[in-house]
Amino acid sequence: MFLSKIRAIISAILAVLLVFxxxxxxxxxxxxVASRSLGRQIFDYVLNFVIFFVVAYLVFYLISFxxxxxxxxx
Numbered sequence: 280m281f282l283s284k285i286r287a288i289i290s291a292i293l294a295v296l297l298v299f300x301x302x303x304x305x306x307x308x309x310x311x312v313a314s315r316s317l318g319r320q321i322f323d324y325v326l327n328f329v330i331f332f333v334v335a336y337l338v339f340y341l342i343s344f345x346x347x348x349x350x351x352x353x
Contacts, residue, residue: 286339294331298324 302312
């Protein structure tokens with residue numbers, strides 16, 4: 280029950296969108312990323328994608344777990 284392809288796909292899409300927004304449309308982050316080397320930029324994108332993916336996946340898992348608990352009580 281913990282691993283789900285649908286949750287992983289949704290989390291990956293959400294993580295990509297959040298990382299893209301955070302690094303390309305927040306002025307403070309744009310300036311920080313622009314001052315770094317290409318290798319460091321790629322590392323930052325990958326690291327932030329992994330962090331956002333894990334957090335989004337765990338949030339979706341928690342929501343589905345709570346929905347399952349509340350549905351089974353009725």
